[in-house]
Amino acid sequence: MTKYIPFVALYYLLIASCGRSDKNTPVRERLTDFVDPFIGTAYHGHTYPGAAYPFGQIQLSPDNGTQGWDWCSGYHYSDSVLAGFSHLHLSGTGIGDLADISFLPVASEVIFIDENKNVYIDFSARLDELGRQPYSTREFFIKHQDRIIFGADMPPNLDCSAEMYRTYFRFLETFDESFYSPDYDGTFDRSRWPICGIGLPKEILKKVYYENILKVIPSLKVDLKEYLP
Numbered sequence: 001m002t003k004y005i006p007f008v009a010l011y012y013l014l015i016a017s018c019g020r021s022d023k024n025t026p027v028r029e030r031l032t033d034f035v036d037p038f039i040g041t042a043y044h045g046h047t048y049p050g051a052a053y054p055f056g057q058i059q060l061s062p063d064n065g066t067q068g069w070d071w072c073s074g075y076h077y078s079d080s081v082l083a084g085f086s087h088l089h090l091s092g093t094g095i096g097d098l099a100d101i102s103f104l105p106v107a108s109e110v111i112f113i114d115e116n117k118n119v120y121i122d123f124s125a126r127l128d129e130l131g132r133q134p135y136s137t138r139e140f141f142i143k144h145q146d147r148i149i150f151g152a153d154m155p156p157n158l159d160c161s162a163e164m165y166r167t168y169f170r171f172l173e174t175f176d177e178s179f180y181s182p183d184y185d186g187t188f189d190r191s192r193w194p195i196c197g198i199g200l201p202k203e204i205l206k207k208v209y210y211e212n213i214l215k216v217i218p219s220l221k222v223d224l225k226e227y228l229p
Contacts, residue, residue, distance in 0.1 A: 040091070042077035048089040049075060059089040063099055072096045113144060120216055122151035127171055127181040131195020138198040145204045149213050172208065175199040 040047030050061020063074040065083025070076050073091055084102035113119055121144070123130060130137045141148060152168070154161040163182045170176055178194040200208070210228065214220055221228070 038077055041073070041075055044070060045092075046070075046072045046094060047091040048073040050085075050089060052089075058087045060085055060087055061089050063102060067096075069094075074099045113147060120147050120149050120212065122149040124151040124153060127167065127195055128193065131171055131181070131197075132193060134196040134198050138200070141198060141200055141208070142204060145207050146212060148208050149216070150208050150210075171195065171197050172200055172205060173197070 037049040037051070039045075041049050048059065048061040050059055052059040052061075061073075061075060063083050063086050064071060064076060064079040064081050066076070066079055066081070071079070072093055072095055074086060074089055074096070082104070084104040086099040086102040088098035088100045090097055113121070150168070150172075152161075152164070154164060156162075156165055167179075167181050170179065171181075174197040176197045178196065180194055210224070214224075
């Protein structure tokens with residue numbers, strides 16, 4: 001019987017050690033839990049709620065799209081409408097300014113595309129979603145052919161971006177089935193699915209590739225004149 005005593009003692013020692021807590025161990029607090037980004041966004045505060053890196057070049061923050069003195073920063077706490085997220089803001093100025101380059105992520109077609117003639121959309125990094133539903137995607141592109149812009153965050157002169165652009169062109173210009181968009185760094189691993197091309201007509205491709213963006217930024221014609229037909 002005595003040979004089991006050490007094992008029993010060790011068992012109870014382990015149970016006791018599991019219940020102990022070291023009060024001297026510091027608890028890491030998330031300082032962001034003590035921050036309320038909406039302070040100053042009500043009444044006449046003229047403050048935008050978006051986060052901004054010190055001396056950063058952008059201040060991404062929501063906008064209500066409402067004109068008025070209380071909306072100088074682009075956002076007011078009392079408003080219930082979200083018009084988009086623009087990249088440049090000022091706080092506490094008393095006069096509205098900036099609110100440039102506004103984007104509004106959406107999960108489905110919304111009516112503001114038809115109601116607002118100055119709205120343009122791009123489909124950067126959305127091949128996985130669009131390619132899963134090629135029929136409805138093609139109808140969408142045809143319906144809004146004058147409002148869709150081909151945008152990407154990788155310049156075409158990089159070796160690592162060549163496959164990305166080839167896949168975009170294959171998606172837009174062919175009816176190829178069951179191919180994959182490139183996984184650059186292995187982030188998606190096995191959580192990918194095959195996509196299908198939408199085979200847009202040549203005239204629509206011209207609008208998506210360059211004609212629509214030239215309507216938004218006409219000065220690009222000077223920089224791109226040697227590449228344009």
